[in-house]
Amino acid sequence: MGLVIDQFDCRSDNFGVLIHDTGSGLTAAIDAPEEAPIRARLAERGWRLDHIFTTHHHIDHVEANLPLKASFGCTITGPAGESEKIPGIDRAVSEGDTITLGGTEIEVIETPGHTLGHITFWIPSAKVAFVADTIFSMGCGRVLEGTMEMMWSSLEKLLALPDETAIYCGHEYTVANAKFALSVEPGNAALVKRDADVKRLRQDGKPTLPTTMALEKATNPFLRVNEPEIRAALGLEKATPAEIFGELRRRKDNFR
Numbered sequence: 207m208g209l210v211i212d213q214f215d216c217r218s219d220n221f222g223v224l225i226h227d228t229g230s231g232l233t234a235a236i237d238a239p240e241e242a243p244i245r246a247r248l249a250e251r252g253w254r255l256d257h258i259f260t261t262h263h264h265i266d267h268v269e270a271n272l273p274l275k276a277s278f279g280c281t282i283t284g285p286a287g288e289s290e291k292i293p294g295i296d297r298a299v300s301e302g303d304t305i306t307l308g309g310t311e312i313e314v315i316e317t318p319g320h321t322l323g324h325i326t327f328w329i330p331s332a333k334v335a336f337v338a339d340t341i342f343s344m345g346c347g348r349v350l351e352g353t354m355e356m357m358w359s360s361l362e363k364l365l366a367l368p369d370e371t372a373i374y375c376g377h378e379y380t381v382a383n384a385k386f387a388l389s390v391e392p393g394n395a396a397l398v399k400r401d402a403d404v405k406r407l408r409q410d411g412k413p414t415l416p417t418t419m420a421l422e423k424a425t426n427p428f429l430r431v432n433e434p435e436i437r438a439a440l441g442l443e444k445a446t447p448a449e450i451f452g453e454l455r456r457r458k459d460n461f462r
């Protein structure tokens with residue numbers, strides 16, 4: 207039995223994602239950024255919405271929870287760490303929990319930092335991770351609620367996933383992220399190539415996501431904190447990985 211994954215644009219730069227377990231016919235939305243595009247895609251596919259799997263409480267990830275629940279009666283699953291902030295939540299999950307969509311098993315990985323309760327949904331059988339605002343292509347989420355150390359440990363957890371893992375992210379920030387990445391690692395040939403590739407994709411009106419863990423390991427400065435070129439660019443040759451991460455994140459916050 208298989209899993210169909212359908213990613214589409216929502217809001218100005220969010221992604222909506224539907225996952226559909228073909229054996230059971232069950233469908234889940236990974237986050238609910240905007241009602242109309244999610245409804246439209248469900249109708250196109252002829253799917254009904256059985257679940258919403260929420261990654262974190264930000265409005266651009268939960269805005270359609272209540273309207274979709276009102277019409278489909280879907281079950282909303284979200285992070286125990288911030289369950290009081292998830293509209294319509296029915297089931298709170300935390301690190302190591304396994305949830306199912308028909309025959310598909312989905313593991314919960316806690317990835318706090320962007321928010322304190324942020325979770326990632328990892329599907330081992332399909333080698334797919336829904337990381338929302340933890341990792342972006344060549345970037346990462348802003349550290350809004352947690353600490354730099356906390357966010358770095360979350361990224362380290364995700365770095366343990368297999369290289370071939372498909373990484374679905376919450377936002378299409380890739381071209382801007384590439385510009386920052388090149389500013390700290392201009393000598394990275396894989397990064398130069400990825401920058402050209404994503405510009406072409408955007409010119410053609412195509413998404414740059416999902417990405418893969420292998421590609422992010424090769425191009426994402428926030429995952430490459432031990433690279434000598436990055437350490438030298440920051441003037442922090444002897445710092446710990448978490449310190450390098452924190453300095454990169456602060457510089458990105460102020461980067462134009």
Ligand code: ZN
Pocket residue numbers: 262264267320339
């Ligand atoms: Zn967010």
Ligand code: FE
Pocket residue numbers: 264266267339376377
């Ligand atoms: Fe977001």
